[in-house]
Amino acid sequence: MEYAPAPDGARIAWSSTGANAPDDAPGDPVVLIAGQGVSSQSWSPLLPAFGARHRVITFDTRGVGGSEPGSDARFTTAALAEDIVAVLDAAGIDRAHVYGHSMGGRVAQWFAINHADRLGALVLGATSGGDARGLTRSAPVAQGMARGDALSMGPLFFTDAFITSHPELVAAMFVRPTSIHIRRLLFDASTAHDAWDHLPRIAAPTLVLHGDADEVTPPANGERLAEHIPNAAFGELPGLRHGYFLESEWATDAVLRFFAAHPLDGPPAA
Template identity: 30%
Template sequence: MIGLRYEATGRDGAGVETVVLSTGLGGFGAFWRPQLAGLAERYRVIAYDHRGCGANAGPLPDPYAIADMADDVLAILDDAAVERCHFVGHALGGLVGLELALTASERVASLTLVNAWAAVSSHTLRCFEARLALLKAVGVEAYVKAQPIFLYSAAFAAEREDAIAREVAHGIETFQGEDTLLRRVGALKAFDIRDRLTEIETPTLVAAARDDVLAPWTASRDLAAALPKARLWLQDEGGHAFTAADPEPFNEELLRFLEESRDG
């Protein structure tokens, strides 16, 4: 039983390849809206809210791990009758892609990892701990209001105050819940495949922004250096959510990489 809602858009029919988009800790597939139009012209595109979030809100199993999130993707692929996909993951979503490439490589034609890591850095943990302390001590509103600080550059956020305010209001309204959040953070903290990266033979694009204040771009550098078939692509500005803040350079590189990685 699939148990998860997802959205499939774009092209259809014989020979059309599928791109699966997996978001980060926030869990909402809508994060990828700036990429959808360009991808949908050439591919079938599947986006989904992670289990416990948005359209797939509900309690998470205990224990809960990145492997469970990868199983959800496999269930979506089976339900959509997709044998192989190009997988694009942001941060936590990138960890899901790495897990898939390790355990179900035959289902992954290519891997795009955006601001991801093989093991979470002490700096990223510090950021999570500070935000979770806000959640516990002050509440959901404070936690969500802090989010743009970690997602965007100061200049970007300052210039788009109205849009940021709407994003915060939506985040408060749709907050995934403290228990769900803690289980998801626990899963990414436990994920560590540094000693298995050489096993991943999937063609991989590793993308990052140099000014990301949440996930150091050096984590992407190290990831790309260790993966046998990876290349590193860096954007100077845009922050942790550079794919949303300044999407065009990334969109061009992603489409170029996917074209190079097409099956057959």
């Protein structure tokens, strides 16, 4: 684990693996952005597939895992996107593809809006342009999310079959390596996110993925997101829920194909 200095001086923990990490065969760098209050370890099951083709950068959101919290004022989705810039700078990367899941997708939107010159292709998974004009989760689902334990959240993220066959992976997904205070700041940042009016400014090739049984972020949000981003593609995953990215090999293959179709050797999207 290495550390990148954020704009307010907080140290953001990041790591690099896979192709060109640091001296192997070149591979376009990819940044994976985890969901709300989840450490970068949530991506671990996908690293072999991504690392075979790409230099993969993962990092802990500030206040989570190995990253320092820094100033409370930095807990907005737009400010959290600046931490991605810090990580890229520390890794010596000019441009990268970005894949954000859930709240990580909300942060990725601001990165795409404000730092188009640093972005290759963009994948937004199980996310929304903001709650104010998006479709919100039901009260029972919100209560389950507030409890935060694997028993409550597991069925919201994964199918019953996956929970039965991967109990350790499911349990690890709901370890929250942060304080209650940071969890509240992250929740407030995600809730306040509103990028709808700015999404048409995203020029990067964009793929939006969503499970059609997602009750945490209802799938209509993904459709609306794709409609607001110029030329975005939308993929719906039948029967899958909020944690589709760990459950679906098809989704991983789709993302890898999308990045391969938009290599970084061309100029950034205008």
